[in-house]
Amino acid sequence: MSATDRDHRATGRSTDQATRWAVLSPPTLFLLAFFLAPALIMVLASFQYPGEFGGLAPLTDQGDGKEYGLTLENLAFFFSDWLFAEIFARSFSVAAASTLICLILAYPVAWLIAQSPKRHRDLLVLLVILPFASNFLIRVYAWMIILGPQAALARTINGLLATLGLEPVSLLFSPIAVLVGMVYVHLPFMILPLYTNLEKHDPVLLDAAQDLGANAWQRFWRVTWPLSLPGVFSGAALVFIPVLGMFAIPDLLGGTRDMLIGNLIKDQFLGVRDWPFGAALSIMLTLAVLSLAGLAAWLSKPRRRAT
Amino acid sequence: MRRLPTWLMLAAAASYAFLYLPLIIVVVYSFNDSRLNAEWVGFTLDWYRALLADEEMLIAARNSLLIALVSSCVATLLGTLAGLGMHRWRPAWLPLLVITPVAMPEILLGVSLLVFFIQLMHLTLGFLSVVLAHITFSIGFVAIVVRARLAGMDESIFEAALDLGATPWQSFRLVTFPLILPAVVAGFLMAFTLSLDDFVITFFTAGVGVSTLPLQIYSMIKIAVTPEVNAVSTLLMLLTLLLVILASRLDKGFMKGSA
Structure with missing residues (x-):
């Protein structure tokens, strides 16, 4: 050289x-x-004292006799009241229910798109993405109209209940409304990864299963479903995680008793102004999300089953 | 092709109806001559007129467009650099740094930026804090689009340019950049749409200093359902529809280019 x-x-x-x-x-x-x-800063804040008028107390002694430095009080406060555990549990069950309903609604759509002739697929996918491109609040607002007390749906149901001699119910501001909103807003997140997975399946496998005498249900349950699991898990993560942190949907569609983690966190920062406790809650939500994401990544990794 | 069972087709059609019906109702009632979003009374454009006379709404709309423009320009620049860097040097930490803000529940980014801006930067919440927050979550989207485009490109044309005597800068300017341009523009449109649409992160970082369209819509529907919201929603939907179609047009060119 x-x-x-x-x-x-x-x-x-x-x-x-x-x-x-x-x-x-x-x-x-x-x-x-x-x-x-x-x-x-959030990690640090979760170990600090709240400031006198919101915000955070200083880390070092200001010589004014007020609280300073680090503390475990925020964590202790979380475990001191069942209410918080209840809100976490409720959030996880709402997230689980939303994920399951999304899966049930999304599977036929994803399958239909995957089985359609290639030239139609892009259009069918675009049709899934389009409503999802409209503003999130507009999509929630649509359900405020549909479920509202003056709307046809509520009047029909309550008319029916009245003829049966039952008390009228409120559709809006109920746990059901929250669930509907969650499912509606997150459905495309489930359809798209499922479709990406189903599209890759080799149709020869289903033919082989049929030749071996499997009926339609067996072909789905023994061939398509196990192969689609990676898509199911990534879709589940994309629905479960945002639902877990959602505050606007319970705020707009739920009643006072439908508070979720997101509402609790929001209140700490904008309502009661206990930032350290809000920070502690955020850290706990972060840990929950990270472990869920890790789990989903591990589950959706395609691996050969030992036979 | 295997024929799909009828019930499956019906189930899929029901899911599509579930996706569209609520939005159609919003649009239809925006032309309805009634305060209540309950039943069709007659056609009117009054709600659009009310909208154009609503000072606060117009200010919010102007803020939204301005914030979206500034934040998506910066995010496109930073995101394109991140996409190029991830493709060229594959640093393990960069995808993590770029994608995590996108993958976390939005509220977490929102509250952490709130604490950061007030406690550490002593910033008064307003236009600047919202723009910085929007850039933070948009970078990832631009970076992913640009990297995908680069991954689909033939490396040899870049080397051919070098062999023909181009400096690395020339080969970037004359070869790489024109090829990734559709992805950069698509990324820009995506960042613009995301910023225009964002509610959660804006909610925490706007303070009382600035209002945007989503914040305005939120405070309106929190109090009462009024057809004026239907009208602004319809216009906003129309705008995002145009942006999405534009971006998908560019994306099609991108798919052809990589094939």
Whole structure:
């Protein structure tokens, strides 16, 4: 190798280093500042005392006889009242129910798209994405209209109940309304990963199962369903995780007793202004989400079953 | 092709109806001559007129567009760099940093930015805090689109440019950039739409300083259901529809290009 060649390579390497630095540092620095730093501050805040007028108490003694430094009180407060555990449990059950209903509604759609002729598939997928592109609040608002007390649905149901001599019910501001809203807003998140998975299935497998005498149900349950599990798990994660942190849907469609983790967190920051407790709740939600995401990633990894 | 059972077709049709019917109701009632969103009375454009006379709503709309424009421009720049960097050097930590803000429940990013802006930056919540927050969650979307485009490209054309005597910068400017441009524009449209639509993160980072369309809609429907909301919703839907169709057009070009 000649000297100039080596020089050329050396400068090439250092320009490459410079380019790398120039390309990677702006997005990295931005996200370190506005994603990682806030996340770390939340961890710290969850061990701090609340400030006198909201916010956080100082970490060091200000000599004014007020609370300062770090504490485990926020965690202790969480475990001191069953109410909080109840809200967490309710959030998990709403998330589980929403995920299950989404799965039931999404499977036929995903299957239909996957089985359609190739030229129709893009359009059918676009039709799933379009309503999802409209504003999230508009989609919730639509259900406030449909479930409202003056709307046809409520009047029909209550008319029916009246003829049976029963008390009228409120559809809006109920756990059912919350569930409907959750399912409606998150349904496309389940359809799309399911479709991506089902599309890849080899139709030969179903033919083989049929030749071996499997009926339609057996073909689904023994062939299609197990193969679609990775899609099911990624869809489930995409529904379960956002539902877990949702506050606007219970706020708008739920009653006072339909509070979920998201509402509890929101209240700590904007209502009662107990930031440290809000931070502690956020950290707990983060841990729950991370373990769920880890579980989903592990479950959706395609692996060979030992036979 | 195997024929689908009728009940499956019906179930799928029901799911599609479930997706569209509520939105159709919102649009139809925006032309309804009645305060109550309960039954059809007659056709009117009054709610659109009321909308155009609603000062607060117009200010919110202007804020939304301005915030979306500024944040999506910055996010496109940073996201494109992140996409290029992830493709070229594959640093393990960057995808984690770029994608986690997108994958977490939005409320977590919202409250952590609230604490960060007030406690550490001593920033008064308003236009700037909302723009910074929107950039944070948009970078990931742009980066993913750009990286996908790069992954579908033939590396050899880049090397051919170098062999023909182009400097790395020239080969980027003349070869790589024109090829990734549709993805960059699609990413920009996506970031713009996301910013325009965002409620949760804006809710925590806007304070009393600035109002956006989603915040305005939220405070209206929190109090009462009024057809004026239907009208603004219909217009907003029309706008996002145009943006999505535009982005998917570009995406089709992108699919052809990578094939």
